[in-house]
Amino acid sequence: MRPTVIADKQDRWLPAAMLVPLLVGIAVLVIAPLAWGLRISLTDSKMIGLGFRDGLTFKNYGSVLTDPDTWNAVWVTIVFSGGTVVGSVLLGIAAALVLDREFFGRGLVRVMVILPWAVPHVVAALVWQWMYNPDFGIVNYGLLLLPWVESTPKWLSDPQYALLAIILVNVWKTYPFAVLLLLAGLQTISDDLYEASAIDGAGPMRRFFDITVPGLRRVLAIVVLLLLIWSFGNFVFIFLMTQGGPAGATNALVVHIYFEAFRFFRAGSAFAMGSLLLAMSIILTSIYIMVSRGQEHD
């Protein structure tokens, strides 16, 4: 985009003035809280919002980093995010390949595929909670219809299945995003490549791995990173469906931090864990910015 060349008198002060709300917003609502959070992580603050003894201490970091609960939370976060990414990307590719072709009723199918994304998070959590109900839920009913299934899991209250159950909900909610992005990616791949390859006698599988996958590499990287970043911060599903339980099986960092601050009143260590989460998201976000900026300059 070419910048405007003809300057009006107002151009001397107007641009700066128009940026003020954004800058103030970011400074007051984003940077200040983050800095304040770091500050509190270095104190013995207990009840969040109340005062704390002045002075700096790294005690919180020491106790947080040696606490097995923290590492459990990190592990749960990684499994949750990783599982979401794998599920969403696989489903997303399948759906995008189907939707990339022309067929009767494609518009309708597209809307139906995107639908899960449109539901508010709290609604999704409650509907799935009801569907996962161990005694009356439709999920277990469906499982029992399968000839080889003899007993059904108690999903959200079984430490073995709870995390899987929530990952499935998150996949259901997020894969439409992967579909839309991958669909846009598929449409940038030149048809000539497919035709040339078909003439050379390549089968569908061969074409998929030789043309489609390389052509989607950038888009895939963006989908993976965004889904990772969002899953890292996902609070609603876990908080509403399992509260981090049973036995810490779904206790992701975000939920762990929340309870540390509001249930156990250890604000200092909650913020210290926050810094850990901050570090993880800064790494992911930097990679994301590198990838997405790189694409613009191609």
Next chain:
Amino acid sequence: MTDAAARKGFGRTAPLSISAAAWRLAAAATAVLLCSVGVFPFYWMFVTSIRPSTEIFDFPPRILPSADSVFAPYFSLFAETDLAHWIWNSTAVSIATAFFASLFGAMAAYVLSRFRFPGRESSQVALLLTQMFPAILLALPMFVFLSRLGLLNSLFGLSLAYLAFLIPVAAALLKAFFDAIPVELEEASLIDGASRVGTLFRITLPLSLPGVASTFLFCFIISWDEFLFARMFIRQPDNWTVSLGLASFSGEFVTPWDQVMAAATIITLPAALIFLMLQRYLVRGLTAGGVKG
């Protein structure tokens, strides 16, 4: 979509071989499966909401709606719970937030789109960066700030907090819209003697109205959907938003599933309609700025 795109897989250029037919069948099966997975929870939500409460816990569950479906929950909800009040709260918060996010976002987006100045590139990176942090990192310290300012339990304080991530989102979205409007139109107006502000209001904004409208709606549904900030900052049931109200149903000793699903249906409707309207912009919106889950 053109024929060329349809040819991508297999199909019209080649005669229909057995393997091509098998692939088509697989594609059709995938489409049907994905549609049912996408739609079924919505269907189940609605069917549960109109099921007589004596049949809700029947097992095996009936897939089809009951013969004596009742819409009573849709009325009792409004009589027995504060749903109407929560909807009002959410509407007020979402409209106010969306309005100010679009306004401030538009101002910043215009400058970022039209002017070159030192730090422009890095400010765009900063825009992206600010939206990517897990919401809880902002929520905890904001809780402290809001409590000091006496803005806990206040819908005004909640809207303020939402602006933290919605202004950058709106700015990123609107910048893309402004970029698509030719600079020449503005230059013509400036040459004719209009001021920059006049040009902005008479030329640029009217031309980008669809962009502004979709940005507004986008911010609206994000606020409508938001849970974490609301949960942390609003404790008085009087000021609950729809997310909080709905969440309060679960965890009660016996969950009244017909009422919960009725409320869920009501709350989903506006969000889903706006979402489907915005389909085309969604990808741009979400990649332009992260959205807190």
